Amino acid sequence: MSNPIPRSLRGAGREFMRGTEYGTQPPSDQMLGRPSPPLEVPYTKAKTVIPLPAPGDIVIPAVDLRDAIEQRESIRNYAAEPLTLAEIGFLLWCTQGVRQAVDGTFTLRTVPSAGARHAFETYLLINRVEDVPPGLYRYLALEHRLAEESRDPGIKQRVAAGCLNQQHILRSAVIFLWTAVPDRMTWRYGERGYRYMHLDAGHVCQNLYLAASGVRCGVCAIAAFDDAAMNRLLGIDGERQFLIYVATVGKMP
Template sequence: MPYRSLRTLSEAGKEFMRMTEHENLPPLDQMLGRPPPPLEVPYTKGRAFIPLPPPEDIVLPAIDLRDAIEQRESVRDYAPEPLALHELSFLLWCTQGVRRVVDGAFTLRTVPSAGARHAFETYLLINRVEDVPPGLYRYLALEHRLAEESRDPGLPKHVTAAFLNQPHILESAVTFLWIAVPGRMTWRYSERGYRYLHLDAGHVCQNLYLAASGIGCGVCAIGAFDDAAINRLLGLDGEEQFLIYAATVGRKV
């Protein structure tokens, strides 16, 4: 379908779908021989690192996959008990765990991603996890460890406000914050890659729901937030990196 200029905001979604049809895409960076972006945003803050238990060492009770799927629901009320560090490690592994790096250009992980581009970084707002002080952390998936971003005690309330004051953020043990790095996806798919970012977010969050059921936890996915406010709190520019999805996790009451 040929390009048509956007006339009203109510047409924005339709226009996005039209403009990201294959026939409207410019030449792809990958096809032009341009190098791919880094597999992970470099961590340069030099703050504390927290190693995570290796996934292969984590022993958890078995859960029937059919039960996990049939019983999946969003949970917004959480018990006050904390998560154990090995449980958080398990959830991170299930949602962004790196199984293999291939040719330094892409990764094979525990979730699907268009073209194996895996264009997400995982931030965590931690309230109650054993052996981890409350604060904001980033999951360094290639090394399977946490990196401290902020220990500001006022941050949870500011984050909650940016999520339109949804109270389960403050009540959760941890809130997963998935950050999109679109350049990793558009390198291969140009502007159509923005479609795939949203598909990938669904893959990741569904894995979180299923994995959390295995450790007696509930999850609530969150798509409603003030984009500018949360990106500002996380130190993101809103274009090269931005929040795309989030989910709270905590023990079931």
């Protein structure tokens, strides 16, 4: 007599895994000869854009890799001390920095991604960064700059509410909000690309944990959020672009 499948394994998650197995996919857009999607979501150049220090000019104290890995933990309490623009530039470079753009079709970055597709956009909710007004910004990875998205004074409270009222969002200096643009990944891998985007999110956030140790910061990853509310807050449609992961960052108390 075979063991019945537990009810908890009969839902959408199991269907997702079955539906994205190899051998179940039609030809991808790449196989059909269609052009690859843009490497970055376009932005309005009329908005305020803040240059970031060049990665090679940022001086960060050396951190032993083994120590960083063995001492890694999620931190939810932060000091009131702000981050510097150089520290923000360093964390952005370590999590989505573009080392090379190749033929306008793919990028080589500081984090791994399936097929070098790099399907993410990075938004920053800035609470305390020297010389940067509080608000929501987007990292323009191809240019290593920050583009202003919103200066709404209530946006911090809206993000906290969208993340199920997790209070360390209000205490943090910066919140990283990574969104996925599935076309970039599915262009090559079809529906299976959705698996790869979630794996890639882990690579990015782990780099943030490790890099933050070099600037005396703690990190707490967040996966509990109201998808629809957060997508509306970011001004994205939840289909062609959706929030995939969040992390708070602040100076160690």
